[in-house]
Amino acid sequence: MTSNDHGPPEHPGATAAASLAAGAAAGFNLPALRGHNAALVLGLLRAAGEEGVSRLELAARTALTPQAVSKITARLRAEGLAVEAGRRASTGGKPATLLRLVPGARHAIGIHLDRDEAVLVLADLAGAPVAVRRAPLDLTAGAGPVLTAVAREVAAVRAEADAPGVLGAGVACPGPLDHTTGVLRRVTGAPGWDGFPLRDALAARLDLPVVVDKDTNAAALALAHGPGRPSSFAYLHLGTGLGAGLVLDGALYRGPRTGAGEFGHQVVWWDGPRCACGRRGCVEALCLAALARDDLPGAARALGVGAANLVELLDIDRILLGGRTVATHPDVFLCGVTEELTDRAAARGSARPSVAVVPADGPGTVAQGAAQLILGPLFGASAGSAAVPQRGVVSEESGVRAMAALP
Amino acid sequence: MTSNDHGPPEHPGATAAASLAAGAAAGFNLPALRGHNAALVLGLLRAAGEEGVSRLELAARTALTPQAVSKITARLRAEGLAVEAGRRASTGGKPATLLRLVPGARHAIGIHLDRDEAVLVLADLAGAPVAVRRAPLDLTAGAGPVLTAVAREVAAVRAEADAPGVLGAGVACPGPLDHTTGVLRRVTGAPGWDGFPLRDALAARLDLPVVVDKDTNAAALALAHGPGRPSSFAYLHLGTGLGAGLVLDGALYRGPRTGAGEFGHQVVWWDGPRCACGRRGCVEALCLAALARDDLPGAARALGVGAANLVELLDIDRILLGGRTVATHPDVFLCGVTEELTDRAAARGSARPSVAVVPADGPGTVAQGAAQLILGPLFGASAGSAAVPQRGVVSEESGVRAMAALP
DNA sequence: GCGCTTTGGCAACACTGTTGCTTAAGTGGA
DNA sequence: TCCACTTAAGCAACAGTGTTGCCAAAGCGC
Numbered sequence A, B: 001m002t003s004n005d006h007g008p009p010e011h012p013g014a015t016a017a018a019s020l021a022a023g024a025a026a027g028f029n030l031p032a033l034r035g036h037n038a039a040l041v042l043g044l045l046r047a048a049g050e051e052g053v054s055r056l057e058l059a060a061r062t063a064l065t066p067q068a069v070s071k072i073t074a075r076l077r078a079e080g081l082a083v084e085a086g087r088r089a090s091t092g093g094k095p096a097t098l099l100r101l102v103p104g105a106r107h108a109i110g111i112h113l114d115r116d117e118a119v120l121v122l123a124d125l126a127g128a129p130v131a132v133r134r135a136p137l138d139l140t141a142g143a144g145p146v147l148t149a150v151a152r153e154v155a156a157v158r159a160e161a162d163a164p165g166v167l168g169a170g171v172a173c174p175g176p177l178d179h180t181t182g183v184l185r186r187v188t189g190a191p192g193w194d195g196f197p198l199r200d201a202l203a204a205r206l207d208l209p210v211v212v213d214k215d216t217n218a219a220a221l222a223l224a225h226g227p228g229r230p231s232s233f234a235y236l237h238l239g240t241g242l243g244a245g246l247v248l249d250g251a252l253y254r255g256p257r258t259g260a261g262e263f264g265h266q267v268v269w270w271d272g273p274r275c276a277c278g279r280r281g282c283v284e285a286l287c288l289a290a291l292a293r294d295d296l297p298g299a300a301r302a303l304g305v306g307a308a309n310l311v312e313l314l315d316i317d318r319i320l321l322g323g324r325t326v327a328t329h330p331d332v333f334l335c336g337v338t339e340e341l342t343d344r345a346a347a348r349g350s351a352r353p354s355v356a357v358v359p360a361d362g363p364g365t366v367a368q369g370a371a372q373l374i375l376g377p378l379f380g381a382s383a384g385s386a387a388v389p390q391r392g393v394v395s396e397e398s399g400v401r402a403m404a405a406l407p
Numbered sequence C: 001g002c003g004c005t006t007t008g009g010c011a012a013c014a015c016t017g018t019t020g021c022t023t024a025a026g027t028g029g030a
Numbered sequence D: 001t002c003c004a005c006t007t008a009a010g011c012a013a014c015a016g017t018g019t020t021g022c023c024a025a026a027g028c029g030c
Helices: A016-020 A030-048 A055-062 A066-078 A143-160 A198-206 A215-223 A283-292 A296-314 A324-328 A330-347 A365-379 A398-404 B016-020 B030-048 B055-062 B066-078 B143-160 B198-206 B215-223 B283-292 B296-314 B324-328 B330-347 B365-379 B398-404
Strands: A082-087 A097-101 A107-113 A117-124 A129-136 A166-173 A210-214 A233-238 A242-248 A251-253 A318-322 A356-359 B082-087 B097-101 B107-113 B117-124 B129-136 B166-173 B210-214 B233-238 B242-248 B251-253 B318-322 B356-359
Touching: A030 A055, A030 A066, A030 A097, A030 A365, A030 B030, A055 A066, A055 A097, A066 A082, A107 A143, A107 A215, A107 A365, A117 A143, A117 A365, A129 A143, A143 A198, A166 A198, A166 A215, A166 A365, A198 A210, A210 A215, A210 A365, A215 A233, A215 A242, A215 A251, A215 A318, A215 A365, A233 A296, A233 A324, A242 A283, A242 A296, A242 B296, A283 A296, A296 A318, A296 A330, A296 B242, A296 B296, A318 A324, A318 A330, A324 A330, A330 A356, B030 B055, B030 B066, B030 B097, B030 B365, B055 B066, B055 B097, B066 B082, B107 B143, B107 B215, B107 B365, B117 B143, B117 B365, B129 B143, B143 B198, B166 B198, B166 B215, B166 B365, B198 B210, B210 B215, B210 B365, B215 B233, B215 B242, B215 B251, B215 B318, B215 B365, B233 B296, B233 B324, B242 B283, B242 B296, B283 B296, B296 B318, B296 B330, B318 B324, B318 B330, B324 B330, B330 B356
Parallel strands: A107 A166, A166 A210, A233 A318, A318 A356, B107 B166, B166 B210, B233 B318, B318 B356
Antiparallel strands: A082 A097, A107 A117, A117 A129, A233 A242, A242 A251, B082 B097, B107 B117, B117 B129, B233 B242, B242 B251
């Protein structure tokens, strides 16, 4: 393995990945099969957390044979990704040996590029931060200075902890951008980035695989594996603007152009006040206007109407609220949104809304989600399309990748 | 194979399928691998249509080896699902042998249960109707009479054409309902169906696998394989009500409770006129109100505002318009919706909307889509979750199923 | 101590896609 | 006409997956 076999796609030629980009799904061969099942087991190990799972439970949940699970877990143990951790009390026979994920076996870097600062996280396999750095940053300064600063911070965060097996770096930044190519578009307030191939440039600089996504998507990803883990939910972020990250059927939904989640400019009052976008009655405009006159309940209500629309359209299980503005008065927004959802549910006949509204988000959430852009694919079908640029995508599926990438 | 090995799940026990229903993704074994790849190839054959595809092209698109494709296509030919069909002009070497799908090798029945009539389609593998029947039906009459009538019509439509290899029946009816269990809920105007296990009852009656889904979802499915085939689109249906079917990333999105697509009660004018649902300013209410005063452009505009919200939120490629009301003046609705989308796109800086608005839908679209509920899983990752109830789901994946089910 | 239950591994196996090589069937130039 | 070259497809041997059948380990309860 040479030092930089993951960077910019220097071969635009007819690799398997390129020919598949046309849209067709990929065929499965034996290595892919192996990787898929390994990733699946790894995902169940992650879900089990500290408690661990027995081989037979894994077999039941994957619908694989116990023997197959034994082989797979043996490989995972050989790679240091899993260990045996005690045994469960007997239920009348031989007690089950518990298996547990080894979080520290691999790591990923999560980078949150915001307009005024950068937050970096070095996360282990469980997604837990091993090291965190926070540095002021001027996103409008242009690519050169920003990349230099990011590279410096990455080196610093890697130095803070002894983290073997760094698999790559995920970058979350304000949209719009194209997740599949890692190219930024006209970022609000920093138009100089338009067309800049951030993924490839940073991959070359860091000598690591890099994945780029919108900040709201990263936040949703960070929350996708929390307690409860609904398979479909929406994360609504109310800060200086209003955006959303959608997790549908357990996978982040980005849309064909990474444009999904433009929640702020949903029109809910079509002859309402004008929005900066030029139209009338956008949720964002209503929220911001209410906030400007210190009418928090009003802002919550506007948000709630949009959220209710979302819930009806997508039948989602949960609404997560986050962002600096929400964080100031979480309960006001929680109640306001819940109330709208309850009203809407009542109109449809059910007494209580089928969705729960939950406050989420912390200072490092987006950066942790950015790390999930790298970690996600290791754990099976959970996290959207496989977008980590790498050669031989077909033969080196998710799970295998964790094993191949040794420190 | 006994006569009824697909009907109601008589073993609520610990089958693989049952244990997996808890949420985890399924592991892949060799039969599943084989089925997946066969389905993938079958899907490409379907996409190629009359023209056919060469083995090497299939290999390139699936990222499988030419040799693997040779083996797979040999199996498909042995099962009668594919044939060699001429050869392409040489490009300097041996000319490519073209392979083509044999549409008549298998069939599926599509049943559209509407409030006042039933439309039945006997569709071949290409989705083309081989026979069609239309019969008046009173959905409020209750389960007994309706099931009897449906069984009679199914027998009749099967008698109309010599269709070997009927794989099952798809049923499309007004929601709400649960696609995964095939149980109806409080169907508007026919509350007697609430809780009725339509799928299992009909499967027992017809001695065929049955899949149930909402009519709007079926329509979307029918349109998912038309020319152009965008990977993400929304089908908006404006008839006596307003609903939507969402195809996201190439798969029908139903939501956790088959509730997705409730487009009609999106609020776009929060202090607008009251809707039957109890709230104000729902798109449906605005559309119907406009129609009531013969204001077609007004209805189109209301629809357009909702559609624009949808496009922004989900970043979809296309809006398909259908339903009886749209069919009366398709161009008015087309223009009205397009105009709203253009406005919205202009606000975001791009000159033209990134989505195309297309009229779709015909009298038999929903029934054809219902047939796709059965046919879809044969053709690979395209059509949503595998919901055809069958034993040994894990070991008998999609493609295999077509082969196993001989007349 | 002994039968029973449950957990997990070993060995042989069936069957997948892959690799290496060969054959088929054309084109184009000497 | 012949021959090199190109492209398409198949045959045979192979590597490696999960599965099957059987057996050992380890605890419970009589």
